[in-house]
Amino acid sequence: MVDDLARFIDKAKEFGALDAKLIKADTIKTGAWVRMKCHFGCGHYNTSFSCPPHTPAPRETQEVIDCYGTALLVHCQQIGDPTEVVIKLEREIFLAGYYKALAYGAGPCRICEECNVQQCNHPRQSRPSMESCGIDVYATVRANGFPIAVVKDRASEQNYYGLVLIE
Numbered sequence: 001m002v003d004d005l006a007r008f009i010d011k012a013k014e015f016g017a018l019d020a021k022l023i024k025a026d027t028i029k030t031g032a033w034v035r036m037k038c039h040f041g042c043g044h045y046n047t048s049f050s051c052p053p054h055t056p057a058p059r060e061t062q063e064v065i066d067c068y069g070t071a072l073l074v075h076c077q078q079i080g081d082p083t084e085v086v087i088k089l090e091r092e093i094f095l096a097g098y099y100k101a102l103a104y105g106a107g108p109c110r111i112c113e114e115c116n117v118q119q120c121n122h123p124r125q126s127r128p129s130m131e132s133c134g135i136d137v138y139a140t141v142r143a144n145g146f147p148i149a150v151v152k153d154r155a156s157e158q159n160y161y162g163l164v165l166i167e
């Protein structure tokens with residue numbers, strides 16, 4: 001299965017990713033604290049259908065992850081890129097027969113000037129970020145050997161990630 005999926009690493013790069021890696025789903029970490037970082041201290045809280053409190057809580061996300069064996073972790077350098085790349089990948093992987101393919105992007109959705117927080121107006125173009133669903137992006141990325149550090153200022157190196165659960 002992994003050999004068959006390796007072609008999606010090249011697809012990810014073709015779609016604009018810097019790199020991508022097939023990972024075991026059980027290396028994806030969730031944490032109750034992640035939701036708290038959205039709830040307190042983030043100006044995007046409750047401004048989008050793709051942000052808390054509208055997204056699944058960490059425990060629910062963990063239950064979802066437990067339904068999968070494999071995932072594709074996608075490395076990008078611009079905040080808007082992971083979501084665009086994983087949406088395209090989700091479709092390609094689904095059409096290849098992996099009917100459970102499920103994508104998570106990065107950062108808040110910025111497609112509409114004002115979000116319809118009750119129901120997404122562009123469901124084919126929007127996915128929630130990993131962090132908005134309670135995934136500990138730092139721990140997940142580090143567990144899989146990709147770079148990530150707290151961005152302290154504009155000069156700091158920036159790394160952003162998306163994810164596609166696959167089975």
Ligand code: SF4
Nearest residue numbers: 109112115116120121
């Ligand atoms: S596409 Fe529009 S309606 Fe859907 S989550 Fe994004 S901003 Fe909200």
